[in-house]
Amino acid sequence: MKRTQLFLIFCVWLPMSVMGRSGNASSVSSSKPSALNIGALFTLNSVIGRSAKPAILAAIDDVNSDSSVLPEIKLNVILRDTNCSGFLGTMEALQLMEEDVVAAIGPQSSGIAHVISHVVNELHVPLLSFAATDPTLAALQYPYFVRTTQSDYFQMYAIADLVEYYGWREVVAIFVDDDYGRGGISVLGDALAKKRAKISYKAAFTPHAPKSAINDLLVGVNLMESRVYVVHVNPDSGLTVFSVAKSLGMMSGGYVWIATDWLPSLLDSSATSDPDTMSLLQGVIALRHHTPDGDLKKSLMSRLNNLKNKDIANFNSYALYAYDSVWLAAHALDAYLKEGGNISFSNDPTLHDSNGSTLRLASLRTFDGGQQFLQTILSMNFTGVSGQMQFDRDKNLVHPAYDVLNIGGTGFRKIGYWSNYSHLSIISPEILYTRPPNTSTASQHVYSVIWPGETAAIPRGWVFPNNGKPLRIGVPNRVSYKQFVAKDNGPPGVRGFCIDVFEAAINLLPYPVPRSYMLYGDGKRNPVYNNLVDAVAADKFDAAVGDMTIVTNRTKIVDFTQPYMESGLVVVAPVKEKKSSPWAFLKPFNALMWCVTGAFFLLVGAVVWILEHRINHEFRGPPSQQLITIFWREHSEHTGSNGADYMVICSTNYKFKLHC
Template identity: 55%
Template sequence: MPLLMTMINLVLLLSIFILFVQVFPEEAALRPNVVNVGAIFSFDTINGKVAKVAMKAAEDDINSDPSILGGRKLSVALHDSNYSSFLSFIGALQFMETDTVAIIGPQSSVMAHVLSHLANELHVPLLSFTALDPGLSPLQYPFFVQTAPNDKFQMIAIAEMVSYFGWAEVIAVFSDDNQNRNGIIMLDDKLAERRCRISYKATLPPDPMAKRSDVLRELAKIQMMESRVIVLNTFSKTGLLVFEVAKSLGMMEKGYVWIASTWLSTVLDSTSPLKPETANSIRGALTLRPHTPDSKRKRDFISRWNQLSNGSIGLNPYGLFAYDTVWMIARAVKLLFDQGGNISFSNDERLISLTGMDLNLSALSIFDGGKQLLKNVIETKMTGLTGPVRFNQDRFLINPSYDIINTVETGYRQVGYWSNHSGLSIVPPETLYGKKPNRSSSNQHLDSVVWPGGETIKPRGWVFPNNGRELRIVVPNRVSYRDFVSVVNGTNKVQGYCIDVFLAAIKLMPYAVPYRFIPFGNGHENPSYYELVSKIAAGVFDGAVGDIAIVTDRTRIVDFTQPYIESGLVVVAPVKKISSNPWSFSRPFTPSMWAVTAAFFLIVGSVVWVLEHKINDEFRGSPRQQIVTIL
């Protein structure tokens, strides 16, 4: 009997289990116990190493709080692309075959352009805090989200720094890939808005393929050019190679200016201590670092970092962005569940129809909740390690800002901040967000900078190029007034007062100015000054020295120096030294002049007496009284 009851109970339990599986299989599949997220990075890079540790920390923190995903676990699977675009693509396909709801990455903008097309078709959001190419438009790539400030703002910051220091031209050195190339295009546009420009663009092979010979060839060209302000937009391996070669060429000495994009700040933050030769080669450069406001959560995470990373690498801001990105996905998935959404995938009929191929394309399926998850991500409103995390209508993070860092002998020092709200300042941007924006030039400030060569005085930013031609200075070959300027007969020598003034000015220049004088005119008649000035405006000559009057018509086409001779008619008179006394005012009048003046007084008085005598009682009386009235 007990055996029979046991069998009946087993059959009953088995029947209930079968019924449960038949009734609730779909619900179990739609609410999986594990939420899969992929991550594609080159884990041999600085940002790759930092991101790996930070994402793992975020995963553990999320899974330790059952309220985030309702008891489900978040699983962040890592794929090492190892600098290979092909491996990045393979990793994305693998993730999309395994019901992945979102992918963090890719690390490079080159692959972001490619994988975004795949994400658009399969509705799997891509979130990247390192692929910050300004050309990744949300209109073209709606499923790609940048979770760190777009490089557009970094280029605006550099342009405003160039304008702040008063430089008109810069040279751009960059790796020839999508992100760095588009960044320089953006920089060119922003410099043009401030009446500055890029005078030369030096392209290097994409990181990390640049060789020393590639860098040496480009820097040798730059060394011969006029501008001494160099903007370096690349990644860490190529960037450090550029500084190493520049140091060997003497391009980290007095007179040069180097502005590096955020890659250099990641090296400073995550590589400690720097090799002595590396620290020496970057000394005096300026760089940017994404600004993250101070907070207790941030300080707590920084205090945990050594334990999380086992001291293998230092924390930089992109580690904070990596941590926040994982949390953004977790919160968006939680909201998806709260909204009644599910994690389900459906087959793409277009892929199923591709039969007769060895590729298993049918394994790729469309994430049904992808659009809603993307919407939840874009509408994120949270406070993370990087501060307030929100997106504006253009899908840029609000309040992008950067620290401005100066590399010095002892490491680095912060000289200011840049924010899209207030521009350059020496106070943290978050203290200014509550105030009205003030971008006037008088409100832009930075602390003092130690430039290459240990200089504290702002470099001029340009020199006369070693490979440049001489200045073509035209001088009028006059017939008259040869004391001002003249050509010595039978020679190319010029002389005169104007030439002496020009030579004196040249001697005051702190650098060599090559020039040559070119006579204008046949020497038999005075040349046309209007024609001479017109040739300067047309670029035939670079300048002119001579007795050229400053008149309105000429000022419309060329610029003049301050006049050093006044023209016009003058009176020349001898100078006598005469002592001064109270009666000095009478000296201009001679005795004859005094007599004529007195006679006029009497005549005028007599005429008035004749006219008034008959009708005016004031002019009557004794002769004495009438004489007094006349006077």
């Protein structure tokens, strides 16, 4: 009997064990696993990586200690170092996918994110990136890429608003020539175009470019007209740009430097506030991710500061986004499992090794519930240490906002905020969200800025380029009236009253104007001025200086300055003097007008006599006296000679009274 029972138990156990070991041929599922793996891909030894690693580990500990999220399930993290290399990052991503991870945190590099996104798209594993800010990653081409930080799309529109606020029209973009740099600067060009501004020059350099290459680049930039520079580079090598600029004298008055969020991230993570480093950045404007102050943020920062090593003074905003990325994955996994989702992986028949390959592609398996899990992630809504973690329909975090900083002294001060809700403001975005949105020009405000050169005056933002072509000034080569303009053997090659006036006007300008005088005519006879004007209109000359008369046909094709002297030409005409006449006062009116005036004079007098005869004793007596009184009253009414009387005689016995 015992042997029969043992045989039945063996028969039941054997198929189950076979099924358990057949994971390479079919899917492995578990409705409630005891542990789940998530991956983390970023460069560990970098400005962002040194802050992100302790934040991710702290988030894992917090999730595992919170019984309300993923109860009885342990969340594990598998770290992989991408070493700032697209190739190595791809290899590390493939090795990470062999561990059956349900989500991947990272990477920090936009270039690596582009490559890894193809991997996670194939294996249906959501990629939660806390630092890849390239706007093009939001394309429909990368459905499994989820950005848990702010896109550079909003940052570039913040810079465009700053450019418009200060009245500049052209900027020079200095950026690293990779996906991160090109994507951001492309959006900046579009944002400036909407503000009627533009990028006058794109100064790109390769990643890890030597200092000599950056020096050559800035030398060329310094010869251009624009003095407004937007620096969009990586935090690990960005200070080299300012070091070279300092040596070239480009951190002095008249220059404007605007740095993207890489600079505050670097300064927040620096071990000490190096005076030499801060001296390179005096007057720079920088943008930093706005993360609202709250108890969660303060508690996390306090804990991380106790864990920091000697290379970290503080934790930048990317550490906060990395922390929230882990919690986003945990909340989404918890909701996914409660909705009945299973954690299962299947082999992809398209992934296999051939011709003796040892890449082990067959070990890469697809997350069966990846699509459902992705939708769960995008539907999450909770408050993290970086603010509200909620996505809009374009998979961007809601309420994008930045702090506007001005670097000076040994630190920086906050001069305002930018949000997609109300743009530039000195009021924090959290307060603005409770009010109606207002993006009008009148509502845009920031505090005063100390610009490079320790000046509070807003720089003009441009100068006349040192390498610009000199203006071609046409000058008539006259043979007469040489006092006005004539050829001269010494510099500048011409002389005369017209030249002196033009040079005086040039000297009043606050910027240099290179110019070259070009003689027009053979010097044997006076040139035809109409032809000289036509040459200016045909762009053979940029301008002309001389004793040219302003006439109608010339004003139709060129613009003239205001005349600086009179021509002296007058018209002399005889004037016949007529003798004055005592009846000259009759000339303003013709005979008919005088008759009408007299008739009205008599009519008004008769009306006055009728109204006043019975009650006013002055209108009584002999007819001659009454007639004289009437004429006297009429005279007083029309001339106002009797200031004590009314202009119109009124009687108090009537119900109406005229006011004069």
